[in-house]
Amino acid sequence: MCADTPDYKDTLNLPKTDFPMRAGLPKREPGWLERWNEIGVYDRLREEAGxxxxxxxxxxxxxxxxxxxxxxxxxxxxxxxxxxxxxxxxxxxxxxxxxxxxxxxxxxxxxxxxxxxxxxxxxxxxxxxxxxxxxxxxxxxxxxxxxxxxxxxxxxxxxxxxxxxxxxxxxIAEEFQKFLMNGTLYQGSKPVMWSPVEETALAEAEVEYHDKESFTIWVKFPVTEFRLPEADVSDEEMSDEEREGIAAAKAEARDALVGAKVVIWTTTPWTIPSNKAVVFGESFSYGLYEVTGTPEECWANVGERFILADKLAAQTFAKARLEEGQWRRVRDVTSAQLAGLTLQHPLAGVEGANGEWDDARDFRAADFVTDEEGTGFVHCAPSHGMEEYELYRGLGMLDRVITYNVMDDGSFREDLPFFGGTRILKANGKEGDANKAVIDKLVEVGGLLARGKIKHSYPHSWRSKAPVIFRNTPQWFAAIDRPVGDGQDQNGKTIRERALTCIDQVKWTPKTGRNRLHSMMEGRPDWVLSRQRAWGVPLTCFVKKGARPTEPDFLLRDEKVNARILEAFEAEGADAWYKDGAKERFLGNDYDASEWVQVFDILDVWFDSGxxxxxxxxxxxxxxxxxxxxxxxxxxxxxxxxxxxxxxxxxxxxxxxxxxxxxxxGFTLDEKGNKMSKSLGNTIVPEEVVKQYGADILRLWVAQADYTADQRIGPEILKGTADSYRRLRNTLRFMLGALAHFEEGDRVAREEMPELEQWVLHRLAELDEVVREGYRAFDFQHVFQQVFQFCTVDLSAYYFDIRKDALYCDGDTERRRAARTVMDLLFHRLTTWLAPVLVFTMEEVWLERFPGEQSSIHLQDMPETPADWRDPALSEKWQMVRRARRAVTAALEVQRSEKVIGASLEAAPVVHVEDEAMLAALKTVNFADLCITSDISLTGDPAPQEAFRLPEVENVGVVFERAEGQKCQRCWKILPDVGTHSHPDTCARCDEALG
Structure with missing residues (x-):
């Protein structure tokens, strides 16, 4: 520029905004929180809802x-x-x-x-x-x-x-009373998951599964009697020879089987004192095996006989340290013969047992026995196993097989021989002395064949992290397969039927959630409602003293009593249940309080939240x-x-x-996909993220993640999130700068806009539908991806890049006013589209344009987008234009990287377009402005050999040529007319803008 050439910088319409490049979110966000509280944004939205x-x-x-x-x-x-x-x-x-x-x-x-x-x-x-x-x-x-x-x-x-x-x-009490009154509430005694550490029953939702190393033992149950089932024909119809044959078979089987041992396998040695039965698989192949030799350390004796499932015999003997050749199969044992056996507990008759285990053990077939592991026999302690409990409940034999050997704290009752006072778990959740005591006693009496340890997935309390046990205790249940007596049978008569029906009336995101809950509902047992604790809502019911749970008058069902309880709870809370005289107060004069027992169990907290x-x-x-x-x-x-x-x-x-x-x-994992834990030192604390980056960065991480799956977070991921935020912030900052002093009088109607602006409005209309559909489907990742791509690719790298020249250098032209109108329309949509994600930043952006004591982006709605903004034909045309532009800009980038030119305005390329439709489209637009060159030539001639071609843009070749003329000192375009106007060293456009 010559010494006497004016400095035209101050004549440009450069962006004007106080919106900072650096967000400073950690320091600034609390101020917006205070502001929202002061103006009462949430309450105002409710008041103005109409x-x-x-x-x-x-x-x-x-x-x-x-x-x-x-x-x-x-x-x-x-x-x-x-x-x-x-x-x-x-x-x-x-x-x-x-x-x-x-x-x-x-x-x-x-x-x-x-x-x-x-x-x-x-x-x-x-x-x-x-x-x-x-x-x-x-x-x-x-x-x-x-x-x-x-x-x-x-x-x-x-x-x-x-x-x-x-x-x-x-x-909560009232909802419980509905179960009381509709007939689904009952008291039962069945095995439930029990936490000895916390001394309470647990629901499935309160349990998590972790690997646990458990003792595993193979235990001998001696056969004491054998009875072969009676023949199908009467004794009179048999010949003497047939009778003698049957008698001989019985005698042979009795001699072979009595004195043999049925071997069971268990991973819970502590349940052996509560054993009441052994069961077998009716369709499995079993055999009688005899020990023929033993190593030095072995709990089997030569001549000892064992009954085992054939499929599992070899591995059982291997666990007992017996090698092949040290045992042999003696004979088949049929299921009919098994059914004729009577077994004895391994501790029966032991000195000091005081007859605790002298009764014969029940022995029968059961369908839950497998021959995949173990021995083919399952020891049954129905007080500690649901399958065994269900089996004997179905047989009507629960009164013969239920024990109460294990106390609330997981210790054996004090008077249990040999094991009284020993604990399954210590108070800290670690292994107690009960398992060892049982194993040692079995070794002492010769009742053990083998032992070992196994690592397996085992239920733990999610609170104490300690293992749980299955323990039979009296609990209160909601029966899910009993008809609900409330007459609301539209979706089914039972709780299970209703739940399964209703699941299919709900929309699930993701859809796999439906199958997950449906399968759980199909197989779940009755709901355990009671907990043996103090802090919660009590089971507000009374039971008849001395009555059995199965008797009709066991539970007091009286609406007047219920109403008195609810009235007290409304005024005093659930503490009213525990106050002196509560029973008499609630029963009133209608009942003799001495005849009723007040229940003090509390409701499962899942009933509370449910x-x-x-x-x-x-x-x-x-x-x-x-x-x-x-x-x-x-x-x-x-x-x-x-x-x-x-x-x-x-x-x-x-x-x-x-x-x-x-x-x-899903769950949140660290950057490597590992579960977070304090011991690994890989936890991410929200407070620390907010202190370093600001809450909006954390929110943006959420929006960018596919939350329906497990998400990862860590320092590098957060850095990437912050980078995306900066790029988006720059887009918004440019828009704010371009809209400085924009007024309604500057607005241009769509039909008067250049095609480029009309194309942007078309993209806005397309995106408006995508955003709304995405938000309605709770798909924030898709919404943000689409908006972010639009901001960075369609706007920053394309539209804004093209229109900078008109925004900065034009005077009060239709083109500049159209661009600013589009910027305003963009502003209102982008800020409201992004406000649910970037709540603080969009407030900052909004207030930069619309300051005011009561102003807030969060009081706005997403603007309705006119349907006539959509123009598919225009969009198709501009897709062709944009493809051709990519070929030109790529060609110029080669020249820039080779330092032939410093800026694209130094170029005036010749563009060979062999596609007639594309060439026609390019001739209707100012293609030089779109490519940010000083000039451009379009031709349908075939491109010469040296032309630049972009593989993905067919039929376009670009030949580089330098722009001819002088550089305008205001807009920097190189044009032939520069220097021929009243303002020195300017082009015609800039000369007109200067007036």
Whole structure:
């Protein structure tokens, strides 16, 4: 530029915005939270809802016990995106956060505090203890509420639901009473999963499976008698020879089998003292085997005979350290012969046993025996195994086979010979001394053939992480196959029938969730409702003193009694059940209190959370008219948890499901796909991510992940997320700069816009449909991918790149006003489309344009997009234009990399287009402007050999030529007319712009 050439920089329409390149989210986000609270965004949306259709996501309550982990952040962010997106699509989208407040984890924490102080829980009045649990929960609710709000989660935080609120406790009791009154509640004594450490029954949802090393033993049960079944023909019809033959066969079998041992295999030696039977497989092949030789260390003796399934004999003897040649098969043993055997417990007649095991063991066929492992025989302790329990219940023999040898803490009853007081597990969940005591005693009396250890998947309490046992205890159940006496039979007569029917009335995301829950419902047992703890809602019922559970008057069913209980709970909470005189108060003058026993078990917390639809959706003014939620959304583990219990509870009391949609997310893993654990040091704490990056980055990670599968997170993944955020932020910043001082008078109608702008509007119309469909389907990953690609590829790398020249250098032209109009339309759509994901950033962007005390992006809806913006023919034309442009820009990039040119404006390429339709399309647009060159020549002539070709763009060849003329000192285009106008060193366009 000559010394006397003016500096035209100040004459350009350069972007003007205070929107910073660096977000500074960790410091700035709390300010927006305060602002939303001050202007009451959530409440204003409710107040201004008018006749908007309601949309309710019902919150699966997190447990009020400890700081949030990354799974909480994922869960609540997905919920928030669902709520916000539906609000901005025209719904009155309500979200009532809630907390699960009762149950063992909190009770366990208070007990831990007691133990540290040397305090005995049993000496503390139960109401005082419950108050300490309540205070503990209240403290953590406050902590978690602040942590959730920091993530930008919207909702009715001022009035959440708590399962320990008095009204909630009243409704939970009321829902329980419906089971009491409709005939599905019963008391039974059956094996349930029991935690000796926590001293309570557990539901399947409270159990997780981990590998455990267990003792495994092969035990000898001596045969003491043999009776061959009577012949099919009468004695009179037999010949003397036939009678003699049968007698000889009986004698031969008796001599062979009496004194032999049936061998069982078990991984729970502690159940041997509770053995009541042995069962076999009726269709298996069994044999009698004799030991012919033994090594030095062996618990088998030469001449000892064992009955085993033939398929498993060799491996059983190998476990007993017997080699081939040290045992032989003597004879077949038929199922009829097995059925004639009488077995004795290995501890029968042992000195000091006091006759505990002297009764003969029952011995019969059962269909749950397999010949895949073990010995072909299964030892039965029906108090500790569900299959054995079901077998003997079906036979009507439970009174003969149920034992009560194991106490609440997993110890054997004190008076049990040899083993009294020994424990299956120690108080810390480690292996106790019971298994060893049983094994040692069996070795001592010669009852053991072999022993070993096995590693297998075994149920553990998810709270204490300690193994559980199966233990027969009196518990309260909801019968899921008994007809429900409420007359609501539209979906089935039983709880199971209703649940299976309702599952197919629900939309599942992903669809595999349906099959998962359906299979669980098909095979699940009756619902164990009772827990032997103190902190929760009690089973508000009374039983007749001295009556059997099977008798009709065992349970008191009286609506007046129920009503008195509910009235007290509403006013005083569930503590009313534990106050002095509670029984007399509730029974009133209608019953003699001395004839009734008050039940003090508490309800399973899954019944609490499963009942939330009643006191949240049904009872609250911001609930739903029909008591049904539009969406339940939780992790995949809730197919056996909250989704499951909510369905059971709802179909048992209302006959239908409490939800229309069920959305499921996977688990969160580290970057290598490993489960997070403190011991591995690979945990990602939401608070730390927020401190380093800001909550919007964490939210963006959620939006970019396929939450329906397991997701990975870690430092490198978060860096990538932050990079995507920066690219998106730059797009928004450019738009803000270009829209400085934009006014309604600047707006241009679509039909007056250049085709390029009309094409952008077409893309907006296409994308609007994609975004809405994606949000309605809860597919945030697809929504964000499409919007992000549009911003970075269609806008930043294409439209914005092309229109920079017109925006900066044009005067008040139609083209510039059209571009700014499109920018405004883009602004309103991009900010509302992205607001459910990037709640803080979109607020910042919005306020940059529309500041004001009451202004907020979260008070806006997604703008409706006119249908006539769609123009498929125009889109097809501009796809051709864009393909040709790619070939030109690629050709220029070669020249730039070889340093032939420094910028594309130095070029005026010749473009050979051998496709007639494409050439015709290119001649109708300013192709030089689109390619950001100073000039361009279009020809239909075949491209010369030296022309640049892009393989994916057929029929286009580009020959590089330099632009001719001088460089305009304002727009930097090289044009022949520069220097011929009134303003020095400018082109005609810039000269006109300068006036």
């Amino acid at each position: 006749d908007r259709p309601p949309f309710t996501l019902h919150d699966g309550p997190p447990y009020a016990n400890g700081h949030l982990h990354i799974g909480h952040a994922l869960n609540k962010t997905i919920k928030d995106m669902i709520v916000r997106s539906h609000q901005m699509m025209g719904h009155d989208a309500r979200y009532i956060p809630g907390w699960d407040c009762h149950g063992l984890p909190i009770e366990w924490k208070i007990e831990e505090q007691y133990r540290k102080k040397g305090k005995n829980k049993d000496e503390v009045p139960v109401i005082d203890f419950r108050q300490e649990c309540r205070s503990f929960a209240e403290g953590w609710i406050g902590v978690q509420r602040d942590e959730f709000k920091r993530l930008g989660i919207t909702g009715n935080w001022a009035d959440p639901y708590l399962t320990m609120d008095f009204h909630a406790e009243r409704v 009942s939330t639809h009643a006191f949240v959706l049904r009872d609250r003014p911001d609930g739903t008219k029909d008591g049904i939620a539009d969406v339940y959304m939780e992790g995949t583990d809730q197919h056996r948890g909250w989704f499951h219990s909510s369905l059971l509870q709802s179909v048992g009391t209302t006959g239908r499901a409490p939800y229309r949609n069920v959305v499921t997310h």
